Amino acid sequence: MQTLKLKATPKEKKSSPAIKHAQEVSGSVAVLDALVAENVETIFGYPGGAIMPIYDALYDYKEQLNHILVRHEQGAIHAAQGFARASGQVGVVFATSGPGATNLVTGLADAMIDSTPVVCITGQVFAHLLGTDAFQETDVINITTPITKWNYQVTDATEIPAVLAKAFYIAKSGRPGPVVIDITKNAQLQKFNYAGYEKCEHIRSYRPKPIVRKEYVEQAAELINAAEKPFIIFGQGVILGNAEKEFQQFVEKSGIPAAWTIMGMSAIPTDHPLGVGMLGMHGNYGPNVLTNECDVLIAIGMRFDDRVTGRLDKYAKQAKVIHLDIDPAEIDKNVKATVPVWGDCKETLPLLTEMIKQKVYPQWLQKFQEYRQKEEDKVIYEELNPTTEVLTMGEVIKELNELTKGDAIIVTDVGQHQMVACRYAKMNQTKSNITSGGLGTMGYALPAAIGAAYGDPSRHTVAIIGDGGFQMTLQELGTIMQFKPNVKIIILNNNFLGMVRQWQQLFHEKRYSFVDITSPDFVQVAKGFGIPGKSISKRPDLKNALKEMLDNDGSFLLEIMVGKENNVFPMVPQGRGVAEIVLCREEV
């Protein structure tokens, strides 16, 4: 055991005055010391009665820990998610008991399904009041059990160092995920003899990575080497595993076309010659159709979500499936793997790369090209070069690409704008696409963009949000006003809850039921928060407005009025196979 771990961390000089002279510390100080030892710099939080001792201790940690006061705890956790996704580090949240903790629920569910590492510290009523319906008491542990990778209630301060060490280890190792640590107020106040913080490196009941089974890697290589029409589909596992380089080497040596899921986007540059586009309901035409033509399907760090597979009984039935995943529970969950390659893809990919032959598949790639052309002719060209007077979402993204050169972090909300942004955005760097993929949480983008701006301040963070989703968490403009992260906000306003409207048009005989949404004057709203803004609706203003937004030092809100009833195509209608993807309304 090291004493006073602060001395061992790089932030030595910043060590807390509270600990320097005494071994006796409060649970609250131990919490903050743990964060410093874990190299946490930014916390997103909101105080309240049951977490006051921690906030009191934070008063003396202002130099080491940057606390961002959000406007709603949902904002705190989405910001922590955005931070984690942009930086690759664990996002940290503070919230009080009861309503503070329940406001985290959406973000926890989101982080759980999208494997985002966050540690949430919630205050809880005094231990002797547990179960008495005390003021602001909620059973946080039981509420969050299904939506956390791990959770734990601390009632005794002596547990704090080890529990927090475990929390960070669990959140970021293996398949990452959210962790909730609920700390009763007495434990925060309790003084105890603190022996220092020790990072956790092993928990006997927890195996973050399955051991690589070489014979499966060999079998996978054999299948790949014999394949004529192999196809790679990849997900966020590549990014979470920091395996972008290993992945790119694998793709390039194998010569195999590769398509990404929405969560895997940006793991390789979007215009990589072997990158053939996005999979899924609104993904590209070729990758969807050819999933059902390939002979070997190589799935890497992805989980065959139903938005990717469409109808399972019509999914890649002809193909042998190689599935590389770190989470054994994903193997055979939705799609049966011919060869399961368990393990961290950072370890398995190089092994596989070594065993495969260097190859090219010109004819097979040509097929993707043909489908690309069809999609271009029927969908993309018109979306990016519209002949109508009203702006399309696609052309906004095209202009944005030109200005950012594909170097920005793009944070999207949920709906049509999300699908269009992911279809057309160019990304040169990894961790560029931050979106709520699994849960589809409207209201995610604005707070997540705030977090991303802290997670990687060296890049532009551009949030692309619908008029509906923006109204779900726009209170976080207050956070931007106060703390001044640099967030560029684009609202693509179609005056509708567009994605739901699209479904009502296509599948409910255009019975538009409560999708017509009125918006406030967004520019005035931003102005009220001290954020400059602009609203445009005409093509000639587009480029300059985007430029003004990007060039502005600091945050900027740009509302862009777009076509009201534009639809996102292609589309794999729900309940159909991926090969039944349609390119236009008439085909639905």
Place this chain on the structure above:
Amino acid sequence: MQKQEYTITVYTENQIGLLNRIAIIFSRRKINIESLNTSPSEVDSVHRFTIVINETEDVVRKLCRQIEKQVEVLKAYYNTEEEIIWQELALYKVPTDVIAEEVKVERLLREHGAKAVVIRKDYTVFEVAGKREETDNLIKVLEPYGLIEFVRSARVAIIKDSDGFHKKLKEFEYHQPGEDTSENEFLSENEKVFSM
């Protein structure tokens, strides 16, 4: 695939909240737990859950993977009826005077392997350990004689093919299992030892 009865054996750390974490893996999928028992195991500090459900093997395998994914779970096994030795314990409370008067009752109890646990003036409590049909049968037999109370425990099961958890636990305690362990773990014993 046919649904059938599977007994799931889970080795875990002894941690508050883990029962809930495991139970909701079933309830989330609308799967009924027929029987659930928690107890110590052959290894000090390691807990053992015995869970019985009626499902297809495919579903059971996926459930076990989800269970094993929980941080505090060491290992989950699933077995069919033939692969285990199992028992349930049943208690029956019967009026003592009936037993005293009706000789037949005593004979019936003896035939069913019932053992008296408590004998009082007003009632007697018998216990039977056995399979479901056996304990069920005795209810039917006792009903006409004024069965006052009946209760049956969850199933406990021993896996015929298991050599216990002591050795397995050692592997969990290594940070990185050495070549040797991983070799025989995966190559020679394959699914049986470490199915994940």
